[in-house]
Amino acid sequence: MTSLSQIVWDDTVLPFQLDRSDIRGRVARLDGVLERVLSQHDYPAAVEALVAEAALLTALIGQTIKLRWKLSLQIRGDGPIRIIATDYYAPASDGAPARIRGWASFDAERVVPDGHAFSQIGKGYFAILIDQGAGNVPYQGITPIAGRSLAACAETYFAQSEQLPTRFSLAFGRSRLPGQDEHWRGGGVMLQHMPKASPLVARDDATGEGGLLAARDILEGEEGDNWNRANLLLDTVEELELIGPSVQPTDLLVRLFHEEGPRVFDAQAVQFGCTCSADKVRESLSIYSAKDIAHMTTNEGIVTADCQFCGAHYEFDPTTLGFEAQERRDDNA
Template identity: 70%
Template sequence: MTQGTQTAWDDTVLPFQLDLADVRGRVARLDGVLQDVLRQHNYPAPIEALVAEAVVLTALIGQTIDLRWKLSIQVRGDGPARIIATDYYGPTEDGQPARIRGYASFDPDRLDMEADPFTQIGEKGYFAILIDQGEGTQPYSGITSLTGGSLAACAEAYFAQSEQLPTRFALSYGRSNEPGRGERWRAGGIMLQHMPKASPLRKPAEGEFKVTPINVDVLEDGENWARANILLDTVEDMELIGPNVTSTSLLARLFHEEEPRIFDTQNVVFGCSCSEDKVRQSLSIYSQKDIAHMITPEGTVTADCQFCGAHYVLDPETVGFKGDKPPGF
């Protein structure tokens, strides 16, 4: 196995390629970043599980894209788990970490604590991937229905239907007890994709030309894709989560006959993009009359970030589209 730099495996995404199978992939190991996402809210167990699964998917998918700003996953349903939302912000400079945040909106009175978490999303809804490359670009979005009994299955269906990219995920997440660290959340996952495809979600290898998407079933190496899937099916939950099995050891165990080639890891951290300026901008659509209805008994306008819990306190005279903006705004 060839590889780039050595690194600690927690809170990283490791890109790899199976040279003998025309398959590329990612291994994600999340520890502190997942803990930081979940500690922002006191979620009940089923909601924690849904957010954890969404965060792992976001880390895996976000790292495959030539991303200049943000990738988002949004899940909406008619069940007690109304919204699951995550964001992945690409590194601003080489060597910098990517940032992930996430939150959920749910109805605690309707939540079934004993049911499978995915069923709490409901039967009617959607799974969406949205990409925003920043100012001056047209955002990209794709949607698929809720299917397959998990968010990972929804993501697989999305790539198959919207991107014509045969894709597989194997995920595991949960609370672990490690000596000296107490109970904390850990998660891990593997993503496989058949390589010779063109897509706005595809990050081409250096020097590679994009080609017209075709069905993997007609490819001569379709057996390679099938074999990679069979090998992935042998992975165990504790291998995915770690921490006693490194990402490289896991790849060697699963795919050693496919000659896995690995690349430099991408570090990920918890990070939120909220700010007072953005809160003011979101309030700029309201008139002073509207703002008056938002004033607290203390005479201020307040706002809380759904992702990180940041609390903003503003002077009502400085917000709204006729408000007196603070100096430098």
């Protein structure tokens, strides 16, 4: 029998604030979303772990963007796991769910399925992109791969690019609830110090990996003490508290931060969602000539495309694709 708390809190992001410490945060629980993201593909275990971690980070970070915006995480490296990409689509209106999708590219012959996942990314970069809609230039922030996890990369990104001390505690994996099949579950907590009125500038004595800024380089005095205290409290969190179906996020916040004055806001529902369509495929192919389209045509006389995120399969008549086909349509019109 499914518990009421599981129904209420699965696939949600709960924003909160620690009034005593001037720290904000989010608690995320992903159940059906994570299962849908990963069930679209037959990933090796190491790749699954990275996609699950990236999906949790995306849910926690994406909750702050405005309605109808899109936030993307992109991790690219020179190792056997080449790309991890996730998207967070903010709700179209107040009260609507946000949508998350994810995808990975890897060299199957080089990936060590049960090896340390993060080390198989190699050298590369961690990027956050925010699309604010038509007529706006997308925001893009990039930092080098650093640390031993994607969470550590995200912490470095916020310290270096936004100069916001940030901390993540994540847990994910396969679980089996009574009467249900085994499936993916994940949960996490994000802490972030409120932005300062006057952000810092680059420092020559930064203590992060590769000379990048770390949280300890940004905060000092009482602010630093508050940040360290909140992090010590978060260190006590247990995996079952992050992903267990019977532990409510509100109870978790009280258990961890009751002396910090936790204050919660409205929870944001999330679901798996992909925006691919036949029209978008046509648009992406509109830059190609008829000769280029001919090279993409199969022996059966069709052009096919598969969505990397959701696995949707599309088939097209090659004579309807490319800019020359569009020109013909315009002439006939």
